[in-house]
Amino acid sequence: xxxxxxxxxxxxxxxxxxxxxxxxxxxxxxxxxxxxxxxxxxxxxxxxxxxxxxxxxxxxxxxxxxxxxxxxxxxxxxxxxxxxxxxxxxxxxxxxxxxxxxxxxxxxxxxxxxxxxxxxxxxxxxxxxxxxxxxxxxxxxxxxxxxxxxxxxxxxxxxxxxxxxxxxxxxxxxxxxxxxxxxxxxxxxxxxxxxxxxxxxxxxxxxxxxxxxxxxxxxxxxxxxxxxxxxxxxxxxxxxxxxxx
Ligand SMILES: [Zn+2]
Numbered sequence: 001x002x003x004x005x006x007x008x009x010x011x012x013x014x015x016x017x018x019x020x021x022x023x024x025x026x027x028x029x030x031x032x033x034x035x036x037x038x039x040x041x042x043x044x045x046x047x048x049x050x051x052x053x054x055x056x057x058x059x060x061x062x063x064x065x066x067x068x069x070x071x072x073x074x075x076x077x078x079x080x081x082x083x084x085x086x087x088x089x090x091x092x093x094x095x096x097x098x099x100x101x102x103x104x105x106x107x108x109x110x111x112x113x114x115x116x117x118x119x120x121x122x123x124x125x126x127x128x129x130x131x132x133x134x135x136x137x138x139x140x141x142x143x144x145x146x147x148x149x150x151x152x153x154x155x156x157x158x159x160x161x162x163x164x165x166x167x168x169x170x171x172x173x174x175x176x177x178x179x180x181x182x183x184x185x186x187x188x189x190x191x192x193x194x195x196x197x198x199x200x201x202x203x204x205x206x207x208x209x210x211x212x213x214x215x216x217x218x219x220x221x222x223x224x225x226x227x228x229x230x231x232x233x234x235x236x237x238x239x240x241x242x243x244x245x
Contacts, residue, residue, distance in 0.1 A: 001066060004031035006097035006146075008088075010115035011041040011075070012056035013183055016176045017207055018152035019101040020063055021166025021224045024173065027064050034067035035060065036091050038115055039075035046193045047182025059179040062172055067095070076111060080118040088122035090133050093141040100146045105227070108155040116151055120229070123149050150226040153210075160225030162232060163214040165241050167221040170211070177204070219243025 005026045007015035015023070015035050023033045037056065040049040047055075053070070060068040071087055078084055092100070102119040103112045125131050127145025135141050153160055166173065181189040185201045197203065214223040220243060234240070 001032065001095065003034045003066065003095045003097045005033045005099045005101065006092075006095050007033070007035040007101045008038070008103070008115075008119050009035065010038045010073075010078075010103055010111045011044070012037045012039075012052055012070070013041065013059075013177070013180045014103060014112070014152075014154065015101065016059050016063070016173070016180065018154055019224060019226075020059075020176050021169050021173050021211075021222070022101060022164050022226075023063055023065070024169040025164070025166055028169070032066045033063070034065050034069070034095060034097075035063075036088075036095070037068070037070045038073045038078060038088070038118075039111075040070055040072065041075055043075040044183060045196045046199060051182050052180070055180045055182065059176045062176040062179060078111075078114070078118075080114055080121065084118060085122045085125055086131075086133060088118065089126040089131060090135070090141065092123060092126040092146065093133060093144045094135060096144045097146050098148075100149045101226070102149050102151050104151050104154040104156070104158070106156065106158075112154050120149050120151075148228060148230060148232075150228050153225045153227065157210075158225075158227060160214065161228045163218055163223040163225045165215070165218065165220040165223050166211070167215065167223075170222045174208070177207070 007019050007023055009015040027033045041052045042049040100123055103116040105116040106113045123146050127143055129143045133141045185204055211222040214225045215221050
């Protein structure tokens with residue numbers, strides 16, 4: 001199946017936290033959307049990989065994704081090398097997305113920056129004819145380069161290249177984040193598990209605060225921020241939303 005927008009995240013929950021609003025907004029416009037997770041998040045302090053898989057399937061249904069796939073790379077120890085790039089190129093050529101939403105290029109968690117670079121380089125290499133790959137049935141794949149790779153902004157603050165109004169889907173976004181009840185603050189889970197940086201109520205508040213701050217920049221209630229290394233082109237001034245600010 002060809003997708004219009006593909007979210008790629010190193011940990012199941014990165015997309016929910018930082019780019020799920022755009023996936024839902026695009027889905028509402030009739031686009032096909034999906035998520036490829038690079039790892040199962042098996043180094044997460046709380047919960048288990050099995051529980052995380054159940055949570056990510058639940059989140060996928062809230063986001064109304066057409067597909068979600070996990071590439072099973074090693075959390076914490078995957079590399080940006082040929083073997084990992086080839087694995088990801090196979091997935092990019094399988095789904096042939098126009099736009100990829102990728103991890104940040106630099107962040108607090110080193111996995112995020114390494115994944116951001118792995119994704120950006122794999123999207124480029126996927127467009128080269130002479131990089132040959134085969135699909136799951138051993139058939140040669142066609143080369144494919146997404147038009148854009150937009151990096152979502154994660155823990156560290158960066159000034160976005162653009163922000164996307166996600167106000168209409170904010171409630172579903174919070175619901176999708178809360179689907180990861182082992183990871184984030186929940187009154188129903190984990191009283192006996194260690195608290196982490198992301199399991200406190202303050203962490204979730206900070207996510208919403210960031211969305212509000214990006215929203216305020218364009219005069220809407222909530223927005224997600226993205227960084228692009230490639231110039232954005234528009235063919236209509238209608239593409240801009242700027243309320244009175
Ligand atoms: Zn992460």
